[in-house]
Amino acid sequence: MIKVQNLCKSFGPIAAVNGLSFSVERGEILGFLGPNGAGKSTTMRMITGFIPPSSGSVTIGGEDMAEKPIICKRMIGYLPENAPAYTDMTVSEFLQFAAELRGMRGNRTQQAVDRVVEMCSLKTVLHQSIETLSKGFRHRTCFAQAIIHDPDILIMDEPTDGLDPNQKHEIRALIRRMGEEKAIIFSTHILEEVEAVCSRAIIIDRGRIVANGTPQELKNRSETAGAITVRLTGVSTAVANTKLTQLPLVAKTTILEAPAPVASVRVFPKPNGKEGELGLGIYELATREQWKIEELRCEEGRLDDVFRSITLSETATEKSS
Amino acid sequence: MKTITSSWGPIRTIIKRELAGYFASPVAYVFIVIFLLLVGFFTFMVGGFFERGEASLTSFFIWHPWLYLFFLPALGMRLWAEEKRMGTIELLLTMPVTAWQAIVAKFLAAWLFLALTLILTFPLILTVNYLGRPDNGVILSGYVGSLLLGGSYLGVSSMTSAITRNQVISFILSVVICLFLILAGWPPVTDFLTRLLSGSTWLVDTVAACSVMTHFEGFQRGVLDTRDILFFLSIASFGLFTTGVIIRSRRAG
Structure with missing residues (x-):
């Protein structure tokens, strides 16, 4: 549905977007991640036709x-970002205006x-002027405008920005529901949102794609992905750490902070180890040594870490996929 | 024919919204009331409506270029500056609407608003018709000229409004440009130019030909000259065309 090829945009000497290519099909929800100023909004503005690209092309539905x-x-x-709306209109006037601009007439508009x-649960504020609305309602009004013609493609720049947790939850549920039959792109800084909603995520930094995959794939790139965190009692931290390091499957360990009687260690597996092997090894060691296991947890990897390591590293641009 | 009707749809929608926007805020009422008060003041007090002893609206139309000089930039300054400030321009131009449709629609809305204000000066027509036997054809031509004059100012304001998100800057710029359009043909200025460019009267004439005053004069006498009509329409079109160029180039970054 959406195909972006080699998209570039420069403002004067600054290249805001530099050679982006990706595509989104129906039924996909693409999360667009990146630090501020990475070129997320500029990309979305080009996809929606608000600004023309310096080079490259955007293809919508062919x-x-x-x-x-x-x-x-x-x-x-x-x-758009910050959910702009004509503040002098009431919610219902504004939505009617949007519907008419979308070519609807008469009954269909209503x-x-x-x-x-x-x-979007806007019934209570239907006849209020947009100026007087709270940020949440205003956001939802603009969101309502975006879906008024039941579009095949939905593009949202930070749709949950500035909403309270309940409103965020509502909007996410709405996006997930609509994602079943539409092609959706949305940008966010909130990483949990990507995990909760997206079927795929792209991280961009300085105008380039630095990572592209399902949220799980991205998380697997995290340093801690696959590591096991144990909390033990009945043993000192130092002893536990030494013994754990000696296990054949362990690449390295780090000691985590924990209150006095508890020893907490994160154990990193060797890269060729099989799934589950390490956990079993730790369990057997603990039984042999008669340590008590308070907690044994396999780390999933955190998107935050991936995001930080990718967007902070100097070489990030070379890793682009 | 089909393309005309299909491109008219969004224009009509935007005009409707703009006009509703004028009346939703105090802008419209302040504009209309103050304009009518000032028009009355200048016509009767300064223009000497009664002292002239003739049934005509000469003392009414004569002030229009000057009143419009401040009123129309004030009306036009929000056209695009406001859209930019609120960010709604992003909403508007990502709708299935061309930039031209939006530009023309916003201009027409402001122009219609001016027409409405002019219609509200109808008591003057009643007054002169009550007092004497005016040539209503001349009055009508005066109104047509005034409306065209206003259109050219609004075209200029639309252009300056597209340059900036700051309405004050837009206002000042368009006042300056409109003032130039007035003064270019004002006798003291043309006399000064004649002395300055001694001999080359064609240059002075060219500058004077750019003045709205010379072109507006005919309408006040009841002469509808195609050249004058074209002059005002081309200033307005130029303003709108430039608006388009500015909006496009701003987006191109």
């Missing part, structure tokens, strides 16, 4: 955005407005 902008824009629903008002 049509080129540069050649047939109107046809492309019809297929897209867009929630039906479309009713549908999104229901989906």
Whole structure:
């Protein structure tokens, strides 16, 4: 549905986006990650046709955005950053305006407005001016505008920014539900959101893609992925650490902080070890030594770590996939 | 025909929204009330409506270039600056609407608003018709000219509004440009230019030809000259065209 090829954008001498290529199909939810200023918003603005790319192309549903902008824009629903809206209008006027600009007339307009008002729970503020709305309602109003024509493609720039946890949860559920039959791209800094919602994530930094995969694949790139954290009692930290290091499957260990009687150690497996082997090894060691295991946990890897290590490292740009 | 109707749809929607926007805020009411008060003041007090002893609206139309000089930049300054400031321009231009449709629609909305304000000056027409036998054709032509004059100012304001997200800057720039359009044909200025460019009267004439004053004069006398009409329309179109270029180039970064 969305195909981006070699997309570049420079503002004067600064290259904001530098050679992005990716595609999103129906039924996919793509999370767009990256530090501030990485080029997320610029990319989205090019995909939605708000700004023209310096080079490269955007294809929406098989049509080129540069050649047939109107046809492309019809297929897209867009929630810009900070959820702008005409503050002098009421929610219902605003949604009607959006519906009419989308080419709806008469009865269909009202039906479309009713549908999104229901989906975004805007009934209580329908006749309030947007100026007076809280940030959450305002955000949802702009979100409602984006889905008013039930688009095949939905592009959202930080859709949960500034919402409270309940509202975030609601919006995420809505995105997940719509992701079943649409192609969705959304940007965020919140990594848990990517895990909760996306089927695939792209991390961009300084205008380039530095990682592209399912959230699980990305997490596996984390240093701690596959490591095992144990909390033991009945043994001193130093002794536990030495014994654990001597296990044949262990590459290295790190001591974690824990209150006095507890020894807490993170054990990293050798790269060729089989899944589950290390855990079993630690368990057997503990039984032999008569340590009590308080906790034995296999680390999944944290997206935060991956994000940080990728976007902070100097060589990040060379690893681009 | 089909393309005309299909491109008219979004234009109509945007015009509707813009007009509703004027009336949703105090802008519209302040504009109309103050404009009518000032028009009345200048027509009767300064222009000597009664002292002239003639049933005409000459003392009314004569002030329009000057009143518009401040009122229309104030009306036009928000056209694009406001969209930029609020970020709604991103919303508007990612809708299935071309930039031209949006530009024309916003301009037409402001122009229609001006037309509405002019319609509200109808008591003046009633007054002169009550007091004497004016040539209503001349009055009508005066109104047409005034509307065209206003259109050219609004085109300029649309352009300056696209340059900046700051409405004050937009206002000042368009006042300056409109002032130039007035003064270029004002006798003291043309006299000064004649002395400065001694001999080359064609240059002075060229500058003077850019003035809205010379072109507006005909309308006040009841003469609808195609050249004058074209002059105002081309200033307005130039303003709108430049608006498009500016908006496009701003997005191109």
